Amino acid sequence: MEQAFLIRPATAADRSALRALIERSAAALSVGFYTQEQTVAVTREVFGVDSQLLADGTYYVVETGGAIAACGGWGKRSTGFGGDQAKSAPEPLLDPATEAARIRAFFVEPAWVRRGLGSLLMTHCAAEASAAGFGALELVSTLPGVPLYRVLGFTDVESFDLQLSDGVRVPVVRMRRTVLERT
Template identity: 55%
Template sequence: MIRLATFNDVPTLQQLIAESVRGLSRGYYTEAQIESAIKYIFGVDSQLVIDGTYYVVERDGVIAACGGWSKRNTLFGGDQHKEVEDPLLDPSTDAARIRAFFVHPNFARQGIGRQLITACEDAARSNGFTVMELGATLPGVPLYEVMGYMAVERIDAQLPDGEVLGIVRMRKEFSSV
């Protein structure tokens, strides 16, 4: 079941995000990069909760995944990564963002991510957007490619402790059919 996330979900989501990153990023990032990213980048973006564009997926009463879309400028990162106000995007000229997608390792590769991305794309389309962008972690790239996203550029996110996290900016244009 997909539903909108609430502020009551945030403690559970922060735990899920850390478990997702630790469980699914091995082999793509070093342990130091993983821990640094959890501390400095990955987390809930409360603006998505406020905007009503952040979702959770529940399986048997357990939150198995979270993710959303945004009509704001930030490409990636939770509250701890943002320093300024996040301005609204213009659907006629800007791409909506796929944001803060995390699946608990126990629920990975069961179609949950695909289901959640589709829900976000549908919502963004219904809000007038024709293009989506995202900042993918390396373990997420294969899923996004299967969903029709194309790599645009590699971003080396410099973290405050000196670690560098590779992120791939990806883009998808909706067909006008």
């Protein structure tokens, strides 16, 4: 029997469940890519719920059996990554005619990895960004996500390190693709 998945906009009521999912996903999926110190630092300082995405209605959850199995979204504002704790400036709207929509904060419950939920979310987000007039998508991926995003048609733009507290450096990759790529 095939598993049924529902994609719906995330709400403020999902906040604690999202935070817990993000922490579990980061801890499990970062193994082999980052040290424990890097994983803890990036989870504390960067990963998290972005209130603006919730307010914009562009952050989604994938539910199955009433439980959240994955989350992710897209942004129409200049912020490229990070939860509320990583923000320090206003977030101006992007110009869909000249700028890429931002793919943001994809996390999958460890028990649901490699079952197509990332692809499902990307298809949904790409369609929504296209409907809003965007012709391109851009994201900043942690190393565990890079293989998925490459399969989904993203190409590397640049690699750089996030400079976190206590001198912790976390390598990430900025990636880009057109909205119309097959997902």
